[in-house]
Amino acid sequence: MTEPPVPLISGDALKASTMAFAVWLRTKIETEQSGIFTIFDKWFARLLTRLTEFDQDRSWEAGVREAAALAPDHGRALEWDLLRLRLFLDRWTQGRYVTFARREASRRHYHPHYGSEFGSEIFLTCQGAPALLRWRGLPLMKTVFDFAIYPMLIDEVRPRTVIELGSGTGASAVWLADHLATLGIAGHVHSVDLVAAGLEHPGVTFHQGDCQDPAALFGGAVTFARAPHPWLVVEDAHVNVEAVLHHFHQSLEPGDYLVIEDTDVKREDLRRFLAAHPGCYLVDTKYTDYFGRNATCANDSILVRTGPDGTVPAPEGAPGTSR
Numbered sequence: 603m604t605e606p607p608v609p610l611i612s613g614d615a616l617k618a619s620t621m622a623f624a625v626w627l628r629t630k631i632e633t634e635q636s637g638i639f640t641i642f643d644k645w646f647a648r649l650l651t652r653l654t655e656f657d658q659d660r661s662w663e664a665g666v667r668e669a670a671a672l673a674p675d676h677g678r679a680l681e682w683d684l685l686r687l688r689l690f691l692d693r694w695t696q697g698r699y700v701t702f703a704r705r706e707a708s709r710r711h712y713h714p715h716y717g718s719e720f721g722s723e724i725f726l727t728c729q730g731a732p733a734l735l736r737w738r739g740l741p742l743m744k745t746v747f748d749f750a751i752y753p754m755l756i757d758e759v760r761p762r763t764v765i766e767l768g769s770g771t772g773a774s775a776v777w778l779a780d781h782l783a784t785l786g787i788a789g790h791v792h793s794v795d796l797v798a799a800g801l802e803h804p805g806v807t808f809h810q811g812d813c814q815d816p817a818a819l820f821g822g823a824v825t826f827a828r829a830p831h832p833w834l835v836v837e838d839a840h841v842n843v844e845a846v847l848h849h850f851h852q853s854l855e856p857g858d859y860l861v862i863e864d865t866d867v868k869r870e871d872l873r874r875f876l877a878a879h880p881g882c883y884l885v886d887t888k889y890t891d892y893f894g895r896n897a898t899c900a901n902d903s904i905l906v907r908t909g910p911d912g913t914v915p916a917p918e919g920a921p922g923t924s925r
């Protein structure tokens with residue numbers, strides 16, 4: 603399952619991908635933004651202008667190295683920009699759905715702990731510092747990135763069943779159910795914790811249960827056997843993770859989503875689980891990388907269940923779901 607490390611995109615491939623991306627970006631700006639540039643769009647346009655000023659018979663990497671040697675202050679900023687571009691295009695050229703093994707193979711280009719282009723300077727404060735994010739006045743333990751990612755994912759996947767393992771205060775289940783309702787999805791949230799959260803919401807059932815024994819828990823008092831698909835399963839209890847994932851694998855259907863939060867402490871469980879089910883899951887990088895590579899607590903672990911041919915069925919979601 604492990605793939606050898608892959609080098610970052612460079613040389614002519616970097617130039618060709620940049621130009622292909624420039625065409626894609628121009629279309630996006632015109633069709634989705636009425637010609638108005640985002641911060642990212644402006645950054646890319648400025649950088650492209652700068653890079654195309656170099657002697658095009660040489661690599662951009664060589665041009666930038668030379669500029670940095672001549673004017674260290676300005677050159678260092680350009681080096682940073684070029685690295686950002688290479689990291690971005692490395693992802694963009696891989697497409698939306700990527701194997702976990704491929705993600706691991708390019709991990710070395712990123713933060714060693716988070717596998718993200720961000721480190722503690724962002725993750726330290728992204729759940730609130732020190733106050734937590736709140737929904738309907740209740741604290742919930744999401745990062746600000748995930749606070750934005752889940753509603754978009756729900757809008758596209760339109761899950762009829764959301765299963766959350768680890769309710770916390772119950773606020774996250776209420777938040778998920780509110781999004782189902784707002785988006786007109788006839789879905790229901792089931793949220794499990796050692797002690798059932800004491801909140802009332804028509805779209806949520808809070809269950810009492812222990813994830814230490816998933817077969818006993820979900821085959822007994824709590825069963826989802828007849829719950830309609832698509833499913834969105836969110837593992838946020840951090841207990842017996844590999845066994846819990848194996849348990850849900852038996853019920854997941856193509857197009858269902860499995861999100862494992864706080865993967866940095868569960869990566870070994872995830873590796874073993876995915877190795878046991880080769881070809882069954884792909885990382886949906888539209889969401890893991892929406893705000894930069896692994897700008898989520900679910901790093902490399904927003905997973906979609908593939909069909910028998912290893913591909914992802916088109917979601918019945920809202921229009922405008924391309925990356």
Ligand SMILES: C[S@@+](CC[C@H](N)C(=O)[O-])C[C@H]1O[C@@H](n2cnc3c(N)ncnc32)[C@H](O)[C@@H]1O
Nearest residue numbers: 742743768769770774795796812813838839841
């Ligand atoms: C990180 S919190 C959940 C946060 C919540 N989902 C949110 O986003 O705000 C983890 C939860 O897992 C629960 N938990 C711990 N061990 C558990 C177990 N064995 N079975 C079920 N839930 C468990 C804890 O009680 C805690 O509420």
